[in-house]
Amino acid sequence: MQTLQFVLALFLLLNLIAGMWRVLRGPTAADRMLSAQLFGTTSVATLLLLAQASGQSELRDVALVFALLSAVTAVAFVRRAWPGEEADDDNS
Template identity: 50%
Template sequence: MILNFLAICTLAATLAALPRLLLGPTAADRILATQLAGTGTVATLIVLGAANNAPALFDTALVFAALAAVTGLAFVALRRTRP
């Protein structure tokens, strides 16, 4: 019960970054919002996996963690190539 509530809280924190991701005035804001969304997604999946005793969600969280890291690097590399 408490883990489900915690999952909802982490999901709400993740969704709080969405306006900054879409409307961020600078690229740095969007990069940080993307990293926050990736971290929040991983946290939500881990909490849901623990709440429902679903090991597949842990594997999915691992994939999202890897994708979040690659996405952050891609944004930084893209930003460096543009003037």
């Protein structure tokens, strides 16, 4: 079972190479952002697999930090790429 988990982690790392191609060649900013989300999700999955296979629970903590950073990055991108008009409730 441990070997299977290491093989799956390697497969996920190979998927990151494909994602890097999209980051470099993505025609739009949204394509690049989705690839960055792929990096976040794949890194979390890889770290969780490695934590389970090696028995190092510290990797689970690192995976949680990566998950939070990925979510914050997505929100920051959306706010920067599509700035909407701020609702001004004070003047209503």
